[in-house]
Amino acid sequence: MRNYLIINASPRPKSTSLLLANMCKAYLDEHERQATVVSMYQGGGPDGLIDAIMGADVVVISGPCYVNTYPAAVIKLLTEWEKRACNGQIIYGMIQGGMPYSHTHKSGLNMLELFAAKNGLSYKGGFICGLGPLINGGTIDKLPNSKALRRQLTVFFANICNEAESGASVYERARMRVPALLARILANFMNRSIDKKYAARGYDACAESPYKTDNI
Numbered sequence: 001m002r003n004y005l006i007i008n009a010s011p012r013p014k015s016t017s018l019l020l021a022n023m024c025k026a027y028l029d030e031h032e033r034q035a036t037v038v039s040m041y042q043g044g045g046p047d048g049l050i051d052a053i054m055g056a057d058v059v060v061i062s063g064p065c066y067v068n069t070y071p072a073a074v075i076k077l078l079t080e081w082e083k084r085a086c087n088g089q090i091i092y093g094m095i096q097g098g099m100p101y102s103h104t105h106k107s108g109l110n111m112l113e114l115f116a117a118k119n120g121l122s123y124k125g126g127f128i129c130g131l132g133p134l135i136n137g138g139t140i141d142k143l144p145n146s147k148a149l150r151r152q153l154t155v156f157f158a159n160i161c162n163e164a165e166s167g168a169s170v171y172e173r174a175r176m177r178v179p180a181l182l183a184r185i186l187a188n189f190m191n192r193s194i195d196k197k198y199a200a201r202g203y204d205a206c207a208e209s210p211y212k213t214d215n216i
């Protein structure tokens, strides 16, 4: 029987990444696949996971988006994985973050794709979900696009179950469209609140960056 390993890459005990990982496992269980969910931060961190990865046929990484990609611990895990003989596993990613867009989270999936290409693994696609903090490890029914999201997640899980390619259209069909005007108002609001926090701590948000260099 093929062995599916689903890695929860969120450090939070009750997290949206874990919820999605458990939803994926429930689908695979229903379809009589051997699936296990593990947390990356249990049992000594990423190093302890490598043996489990070596025993898996399909690896799914479900994690939050931290500064436009997976958390640094995922990069550490990939670095350790690379040191061991990669045995041709199939790899899928699930990444979710606060921003409702997909492009801001996509580099997480791109990283998995590049890692797979470099190490003889087979990257078969991923799923991007926005508004993760609204779910906050609870239920996806809290989202305005919950119906489409549930439907498209089922398509994604079926692709994993069948070890099939899962393209961007699968998650793009679930994405909530934010009207441009609303996005502009929200961006303005967020930028102002960040500037205010800077000012309260004595920083000038408009000052020239100390990292700016003419050599680039």
Ligand SMILES: Cc1cc2nc3c(=O)[nH]c(=O)nc-3n(C[C@H](O)[C@H](O)[C@H](O)COP(=O)(O)O)c2cc1C
Residues within 6 Å of the ligand: 010, 011, 012, 014, 015, 016, 017, 018, 063, 064, 065, 066, 067, 068, 069, 096, 097, 098, 099, 100, 104, 131, 132, 133, 136, 137
């Ligand atoms: C350090 C840090 C960086 C983050 N960076 C982003 C980001 O770049 N884009 C985004 O949309 N959300 C970002 N978030 C929000 C998280 O991705 C979001 O809260 C996610 O739902 C948390 O997932 P979890 O419940 O699985 O831990 C960040 C959160 C933290 C703590």
